[in-house]
Amino acid sequence: MTIKVVVAGDTPQYTQAWRDRFARAYEGAEFTVWADGQPPIDADYAIVWRPQGALFRQERHLKAAFNLGAGVDSLLSLPDLPSDLPIVRLEDAGMALQMADYVLHGIIHASRGFGDYAAFQQAGRWSPMPAMRHRDWPVGIMGLGAIGSQVARAVANAGYPVAGWSRSARQLQGIQSFSGASQLDAFLQRSRVLVNLLPLTPDTENILDRQTLQKLKRGGYLINVARGAHVVDEDLLALIDSGHLQGALLDVFRTEPLPADHPYWTHPRVRITPHIAAITLDEEAVQQSNKKIQLLERGDTITGLVARGAGY
Numbered sequence: 001m002t003i004k005v006v007v008a009g010d011t012p013q014y015t016q017a018w019r020d021r022f023a024r025a026y027e028g029a030e031f032t033v034w035a036d037g038q039p040p041i042d043a044d045y046a047i048v049w050r051p052q053g054a055l056f057r058q059e060r061h062l063k064a065a066f067n068l069g070a071g072v073d074s075l076l077s078l079p080d081l082p083s084d085l086p087i088v089r090l091e092d093a094g095m096a097l098q099m100a101d102y103v104l105h106g107i108i109h110a111s112r113g114f115g116d117y118a119a120f121q122q123a124g125r126w127s128p129m130p131a132m133r134h135r136d137w138p139v140g141i142m143g144l145g146a147i148g149s150q151v152a153r154a155v156a157n158a159g160y161p162v163a164g165w166s167r168s169a170r171q172l173q174g175i176q177s178f179s180g181a182s183q184l185d186a187f188l189q190r191s192r193v194l195v196n197l198l199p200l201t202p203d204t205e206n207i208l209d210r211q212t213l214q215k216l217k218r219g220g221y222l223i224n225v226a227r228g229a230h231v232v233d234e235d236l237l238a239l240i241d242s243g244h245l246q247g248a249l250l251d252v253f254r255t256e257p258l259p260a261d262h263p264y265w266t267h268p269r270v271r272i273t274p275h276i277a278a279i280t281l282d283e284e285a286v287q288q289s290n291k292k293i294q295l296l297e298r299g300d301t302i303t304g305l306v307a308r309g310a311g312y
């Protein structure tokens, strides 16, 4: 029997392009673009990125939904999502390497004073600063999952002292490990650059507020590549303006695109990028998801299933 798959995204062009990529790579399955109001096709699987909730009211016999990204916060927030539907997220799929580049860029920008040198250039100033030592820039990575663990390794390989914080205790060679709420303060207090790679869940929303950010070492720097709703924007800006933090590199925001009047656009100590730290790669995403559909069809187990209770 042919396996039926619906593909539902946030724009028609994006959805059609993904349907075509999946269809080219999996001959034994029938891939259909989902549209609101069309008759149900009785699909076995859904491939989704920010779909409309109506998808789950129309397609009642899905065996699983595959998310075309690592973060499932927007999918899990849909009221129409059945609570027992297995959700599969992308596991790395080429995003960790991109993320490691982005994070290393941010750390090196802060630790080598490249922001200051850019300002010096503007002012026509030739002004060398003293040498930096990696040991003076301990990096803390919140979230040691599929992406965070590889980023931690890359940062450690670049010579920075690295610690990670996760829900359960993790053992990673060369990385100091902290876990749970009871060890958060100790993790923050030893960190100067804080990298956020947590999923957005009820437990982690607003986690980067004044209380947590002020525990970082003085002159600290925030790199947020996870979700905008982790950060309390006013608290971050106040800590930068007070000098406790030297600045931030932000890729994700509560509202995206970032509203034109948001202070992040013009703050001299904040650098922003438009949610590009790690972009879903088509070949890797198609291959990983199609492989998992085949495994499920054979009755095998798969990794990357979202624990609905934990929210990631």
Ligand code: NDP
Binding pocket: 070, 071, 072, 090, 091, 092, 095, 142, 143, 144, 145, 146, 147, 148, 149, 165, 166, 167, 168, 169, 170, 180, 197, 198, 199, 200, 201, 203, 204, 225, 226, 227, 251, 252, 275, 276, 277, 278, 279, 312
């Ligand atoms: P994973 O689910 O693989 O890892 C999540 C990590 O966070 C785990 O180590 C987990 O702990 C930890 N964690 C979860 N909840 C808590 C908590 N309450 N307290 C402490 N630690 C916690 O996620 P990925 O590495 O695949 O992705 C991380 C996030 O990165 C995504 O959710 C997404 O938001 C973001 N992202 C952003 C992109 C961008 O372009 N900006 C691109 C891709 C992802 P434990 O190990 O114990 O389970």
Ligand code: OXD
Binding pocket: 068, 069, 070, 071, 072, 278, 279, 280
């Ligand atoms: C993701 C993202 O979660 O791109 O994959 O933000």
